[in-house]
Amino acid sequence: MGEVTARTLLSGLGVSAGAASGPVARMGRPPALPGARVVADAEAEAAAARSALAALTEDLEDRAARTSGAAREILEALAMIAADPLLAEAVAARVAGGADAPHAVTAAFDEQAGLLREGGGYLAERAADLEDLRDRAVAWLLGAPMPGLPAPGHPFVLVADDLAPADTAMLDPADVLAVVTVRGGPTSHTAILARALGIPAVVGVAGALELADGVVVAVDGDLGTVRAGGSAATASAGRPQTRVAVPATPGRTADGHPVELLLNIGSAKDVRPEAEGVGLFRTEFLFLGRRSAPSPAEQRAAYAEVLDLLPGRKVVIRTLDAGADKPLPFLGLPPEENPALGIRGLRTAAGLPQVLDDQLAAIAQAAAATTADVWVMAPMVATPAEAASFAARARHHGLAKVGVMIEIPAAALRAHRILRHVDFLSIGTNDLGQYTMAADRQDGRLSDLLDPWQPALLDLIGHCADAGRTVGRPVGVCGEAAADPRLAPVLVGLGISSLSMAATAVPAVHAALAERTLDQCARAAARVLDADDPSAAREAAP
Structure with a gap:
């Protein structure tokens, strides 16, 4: 299927209320895993793998330190996964068996993600978190661009197959006007954190990845719709990063019934x-x-x-x-x-x-x-x-x-x-x-x-x-x-x-x-x- 550029209406599940419009910017893609290579120095290969996991852990801890609330808790949990000695042992075992570092890391993460996927439901959704950690570690090993949030230099509608917590936690409402994903459910990290940040979000949108970068879309998080083909002149301006003020008066109906x-x-x-x-x-x-x-x-x-x-x-x-x-x-x-x-x-x-x-x-x-x-x-x-x-x-x-x-x-x-x-x-x-x-x-x-x-x-x-x-x-x-x-x-x-x-x-x-x-x-x-x-x-x- 070609990229969607004409005026098109896509539908999904609205998981964070509100409406916004702006140009599409798609998530950075995971690095392509090259063919396996012969390992000449197993110890050097193992050291490279350990360095990648350490760098991943440090990056997650740094992200956690720069955010708060649920986002911080999620990032700290992911950092603990990256630093898990059992994961490091699984990688080391594969290197000892002759695998190069990128393939050893990929195999170790994929094994754990597969176990979660077999569990179904919430466990299967968490498999995407491990795949994101895998892609970041492999990118570090290959010296490739890190997959993740784009930075086009202007406010944008973020479009992705799915968002890992490490990315969702770093969303800036001043830059990200709305979020659209192919996968995800109403209780995914994308949904929970988008609601907390007040960013409109629609998940489960088939065909979202065919939206071309720069195409203006209107996203309605209440109706669960994404309409492509607007003009740049109608795009929403970036929202200031403000903390929502909760009304100081108690909730009540028009005739004074307290709620x-x-x-x-x-x-x-x-x-x-x-x-x-x-x-x-x-x-x-x-x-x-x-x-x-x-x-x-x-x-x-x-x-x-x-x-x-x-x-x-x-x-x-x-x-x-x-x-x-x-x-x-x-x-x-x-x-x-x-x-x-x-x-x-x-x-x-x-x-x-x-x-x-x-x-x-x-x-x-x-x-x-x-x-x-x-x-x-x-x-x-x-x-x-x-x-x-x-x-x-x-x-x-x-x-x-x-x-x-x-x-x-x-x-x-x-x-x-x-x-x-x-x-x-x-x-x-x-x-x-x-x-x-x-x-x-x-x-x-x-x-x-x-x-x-x-x-x-x-x-x-x-x-x-x-x-x-x-x-x-x-x-x-x-x-x-x-x-x-x-x-x-x-x-x-x-x-x-x-x-x-x-x-x-x-x-x-x-x-x-x-x-x-x-x-x-x-x-x-x-x-x-x-x-x-x-x-x-x-x-x-x-």
């Missing part, structure tokens, strides 16, 4: 001091890439750093959400044929109870030393018995406000029974949608089934909200649905009491709620639930 608008964060770097609070503190970033769990003291310090920034305000801390689908080496869990349905979230505590107990103890100690209103919740709870067990454990450590995430339809359907044991529910719409529709949330081809406007998903959310109203306990939403300013009023109309999202989404959601009364929200929710599909649901909303 907490909270933040999703990964570390203290993501906190906005003016925010109402935090609805989802993802603690797994503290655990990424480690061969052993962080000590209770290290965990306590990380939690305290966040809590100290939010005196008197609500902070909901999610316990470790990891397992076979999110590889954490220290857990020692074997690969699974279907990781999305395997040992993940709270289920890891069955075989590794000390990891959960250490985390709960660290959270309790950090909470005791702050005025923040600390809540704790467990991910991937399926039954009332699991909820009761977690609640007893958390309260044993002195944590007073205990809840669970609703991500499994079985839990949503039994929400009224789960609320006999816990103080609140938080609905993770990303996973709940995946399991409700039997559609892998990493697969952009299933974006229609993963649409948060699916009436079946909204039915389950409404069921949970009804259970909360019956017993007078709060039910929030912390998935991507909460960040949609059109859907947020519908969720409030269903009875949701809090919405948690990236800081960049708060202003629009705050404004959308302020324009509608609670009665208008409730009537919109009733119309939406009567719809047969997402399109009809959207049309039914105001």
